[in-house]
Amino acid sequence: MFRSGAFVADHISPTTDDQVQPNGVDLTLDVVFEQLEPGRIGRDGKQIGDRVARPLEELEQKAPDTYYLPQGAYVARYSERIEIPDGHIGFVYPRSSLMRNSCMLNTAVWDAGYEGRGEGLLQVHHDVEIARGARIAQIVFAEADHEDVYDGSYQGENLD
Numbered sequence: 142m143f144r145s146g147a148f149v150a151d152h153i154s155p156t157t158d159d160q161v162q163p164n165g166v167d168l169t170l171d172v173v174f175e176q177l178e179p180g181r182i183g184r185d186g187k188q189i190g191d192r193v194a195r196p197l198e199e200l201e202q203k204a205p206d207t208y209y210l211p212q213g214a215y216v217a218r219y220s221e222r223i224e225i226p227d228g229h230i231g232f233v234y235p236r237s238s239l240m241r242n243s244c245m246l247n248t249a250v251w252d253a254g255y256e257g258r259g260e261g262l263l264q265v266h267h268d269v270e271i272a273r274g275a276r277i278a279q280i281v282f283a284e285a286d287h288e289d290v291y292d293g294s295y296q297g298e299n300l301d
């Protein structure tokens with residue numbers, strides 16, 4: 142069973158009322174990275190290729206700060222601290238307005254026990270402007286059995 146947005150919101154911070162949806166919580170864009178060097182996925186480990194944060198553009202004095210993203214693939218970091226409670230699994234979906242603008246957010250599984258400010262693959266199929274802090278995704282929680290909790294290398298990532 143999927144949990145209510147109000148339940149999810151208790152595990153996402155910070156959140157404002159307008160981020161809380163009936164079945165999930167909207168996530169906002171913090172930083173966009175561009176990968177510079179190849180990474181590696183091995184049989185016994187992995188390495189994330191070097192990356193650089195994209196510059197924020199002052200597009201016609203637009204506030205807040207806005208990213209202008211040419212067609213390409215980027216890694217987007219969410220602003221919110223996400224905690225997946227025991228007995229649950231998380232899924233992130235793109236905001237449909239991204240899709241309708243020829244962009245897509247690809248995501249993986251969010252494991253029970255994970256805490257951090259995670260990332261997603263932002264595919265830009267047509268140039269787009271996205272303001273920092275804009276809502277780009279929605280996270281939902283489903284109840285799920287598990288034996289262990291997440292204890293991998295991304296545990297606690299990007300928390301200050």
Ligand SMILES: O=c1ccn([C@H]2C[C@H](O)[C@@H](COP(=O)(O)OP(=O)(O)OP(=O)(O)O)O2)c(=O)[nH]1
Nearest residue numbers: 248249250251252255259260261291293294295
């Ligand atoms: O789209 C996603 C999906 C998951 N995560 C977070 C939550 C998840 O619990 C963690 C690790 O994901 P996964 O287990 O798929 O990563 P891995 O490559 O297998 O790394 P590890 O070996 O550390 O588990 O990354 C994201 O940031 N973005």
